[in-house]
Amino acid sequence: MTQFEALFDGRSFAAILFDMDGTLLSSIEAAERVWTRWAAQFGIDARTFLHGIHGQRAVDSVRQLNIPGVDPVAEAHAITLAEIEDVEGVHPIPGAREFVSTLPEGRWAIVTSAPRALAVRRLAAAGLKPPSVFITAEDIPRGKPDPACYQLAARQLGWTADDCVVFEDAAAGIRAGEAAGAPVVVITATHQRPMDTRHPTYVDYNALGATIRPDGRLQIRSQSTRKI
Template sequence: MNLGSLPTQRFDAVILDLDNTLVDSQEALVAAFGSWAREYRISPDQLTGRAGWRTRDIVDAAIEKPRRAEALALIDELELTTTEGITAIPGAVEALSALHEVAAVATSSRRPVALARLAAAGLEPPRVMVSGEDVERGKPEPDAFLLAARRLDADPARCLVVEDAPAGVEAAHRAGMSALALTTSTPSADLDAEAVVTDLSEVSFTVGRDGVSITAPGFQLRSEA
């Protein structure tokens, strides 16, 4: 666990990714995209490095233009119906409960898929949700996080993003935000975030008069020499 300097900072809002950040959807994602890839004879190599991308952008990168509409419709159907085994990431319930009105979800998934996965995991969606179809550009562009900040009426410089994918961490930094990364889907060495933890169970959020603070049970911030 490495919280860096985050325990010394205060934030106006916390913007969380969905897949493998709030919900463990890795098996569902692999199953849905595996079926889709076989249908269109797409090799696994063509999907490598796409973690955090919007579904539409994955389709555009892998499918020729004349077939993109049908390919997008199929993967939408597969993602909507492949929800078995989706569970809440450890600590997700507590994080959303603690953050409440200052939390948002910003996901590359389309809204119906995001809502289906939250429901499958037994999580209530927060007041503010930004999904893949809400923005012109997907991660690693900053659009989703900037839109979430606007909807929360928060200064981007005082927002913390919680992510699991390199594209999401990059998007957070492009938005001028700090990033807390989880190693639920990506090795820590590939996550260039201000802080890295295993999952949300390793941190606690507290909303106070001066903003949101983040701590880790049993963790002491090392003083600078």
């Protein structure tokens, strides 16, 4: 039995909950440019922490650096403003636009650790429109890996998280989906090294499709699985 069959064969879902950066779009080049410039102000080599900034709120990343005398909230705000200005190279994950275009309104959500202004800016740069349920950093008291963000998205759509499927790319988000009780699919388009995960893993959306069953539930189909 393949990874896909183990999770999806004969299974349907009420809705799909997507992370944004690294899952629906790639902003890795722009984000790492901004964080590298910011870190240089404090004499920090950004290469020592860049791998950890993806998938969590900027304020949490700044706090983890424990820079003496630094206000994490103020610094995170400054980083966000710089990221809003720099969206060069932001682009959709292959097949993402086509995949979400097949989903009915109200049956999918975006759940991102980015502030709303930055999320809207990056979605526009990637040619994607936000869905009706759009959870951002301002909507939750604690960021990923806390499951509250995915639980909130599912609740706003009218279901529980364990009746949805989460699409993620980063460790913090994967843990959030797991903690919410949802099955998880990992998108690896932006990964520079293999990820050790028990979840079904796809490079992008080109092999994926979603159909609406007669009972109105979503079923995800794949031509193949590929793990990198």
